Amino acid sequence: MSTAPLLEVAGLSCRFGGLVALHEVSLTVREGEIFGLIGPNGAGKTTLFNVISALTPPSSGRVLWRGQAIPHSRPDQLSRLGLARTFQNLRLFDSLSVRDNVLVGLHRFAASPLAAGLLGSATVRRRQRQLEQRALELLALVGLAEEAQLPAASLPYGERRRLEIARALATEPRLLLLDEPAAGMNPAEKNDLCGLIRTIRDHFDLTVMIIEHHVPLMMRLCDRLAVLNFGERIALGSPAAVRHDPRVIEAYLGSAR
Ligand SMILES: Nc1ncnc2c1ncn2[C@@H]1O[C@H](COP(=O)(O)OP(=O)(O)O)[C@@H](O)[C@H]1O
Ligand SMILES: [Mg+2]
Structure with missing residues (x-):
């Protein structure tokens, strides 16, 4: 060891x-x-x-x-x-929804265009649904499940900070x-x-x-x-x-x- x-x-x-x-x-x-x-x-x-x-x-x-x-x-x-981090000055995508900000953190787990060509669109859609589910689980963990569909910009400051944590956690x-x-x-x-x-x-x-x-x-x-x-x-x-x-x-x- x-x-x-x-x-x-x-x-x-x-x-x-x-x-x-x-x-x-x-x-x-x-x-x-x-x-x-x-x-x-x-x-x-x-x-x-x-x-x-x-x-x-x-x-x-x-x-x-x-x-x-x-x-x-x-x-x-x-x-x-x-390694993942959050920033002193928040770096969220304001115009994206709360959920989609977390999906950005999950993107490396998404099917690549090459894999999509090999696997077929049904598999890719299933993978995407799994990632969306994962995003919602992470949002629930930081107490933002109800806000998933809101634009990130609409959250109060404290919730924006928790969203940044959820996005960082998404990268595992x-x-x-x-x-x-x-x-x-x-x-x-x-x-x-x-x-x-x-x-x-x-x-x-x-x-x-x-x-x-x-x-x-x-x-x-x-x-x-x-x-x-x-x-x-x-x-x-x-x-x-x-x-x-x-x-x-x-x-x-x-x-x-
Ligand atoms: N990119 C940079 N260029 C020039 N000075 C910097 C830069 N980043 C930080 N500093 C300076 O380095 C010092 C430490 O800054 P920082 O690490 O942000 O402190 P803290 O996070 O403890 O408040 C400060 O004097 C700051 O002005
Ligand atoms: Mg500082």
């Missing part, structure tokens, strides 16, 4: 011109855990997600997926690898990266989201990496957390360990001044 962690970030640095967005960040994410990333605005959290998902090349350092380098690849290659990821999924939600919605993320992790046997500003929520939700400040990993460990870390307290008090 391989003992390589699901994800390993080793000595990762990322510079934009003179700005150091990440400085020698190392961490590992274990299979099945909910791993949190917190830190003040501009700390480099989204940049770390961008490097992990091969959208931004690092200046130095490595990202390993089960011990292997992640190729700089197209989104469909990443989803084949088992092993690792789900969530960038501020609770942004714009009220306290009750945030609480529900916490439960949903746990349910998803258990139901799909997933690993989750989550960025979120609401520290008490993260303390409740995450198995382990890393704290970034000005691109550096200043703490890593259980919620209890991170909460009492003097560097973390300083970073947060510093940013509140």
Whole structure:
């Protein structure tokens, strides 16, 4: 059996011109855990997600997926690898229905034009119906079954965030990266989201990496957390360990001044 962690970030640095967005960040994410990333605005959290998902090349350092380098690849290659993410700024197809947004995530399971030629149209239609059924199951899981036929643009913000999660789940990821999924939600919605993320992790046997500003929520939700400040990993460990870390307290008090 391989003992390589699901994800390993080793000595990762990322510079934009003179700005150091990440400085020698190392961490590992274990299979099945909910791993949190917190830190003040501009700390480099989204940049770390961008490097992990091969959208931004690092200046130095490595990202390993089960011990292997992640190729700089197209989104469909990443989803084949088992990596899916949501974005801090939502990227939904506003004019498509809620259901069709999830179908976009399912498209790699659809019959290709070549297969359609070989299999015949009845088989292709059956496959399409299966995918539509799957989309509805995923929508039910995130609490949006009733909204399936509405245009995505008509959903309130909190529901749009849950739709993005359903679409990411459609690709059947092993690792789900969530960038501020609770942004714009009220306290009750945030609480529900916490439960949903746990349910998803258990139901799909997933690993989750989550960025979120609401520290008490993260303390409740995450198995382990890393704290970034000005691109550096200043703490890593259980919620209890991170909460009492003097560097973390300083970073947060510093940013509140
Ligand atoms: N593509 C980019 N070009 C230039 N600077 C960037 C780019 N992306 C992020 N940055 C800068 O890198 C720093 C970290 O940004 P980001 O990772 O978005 O922080 P966070 O998600 O923790 O708020 C910020 O100073 C930001 O302005
Ligand atoms: Mg960010």
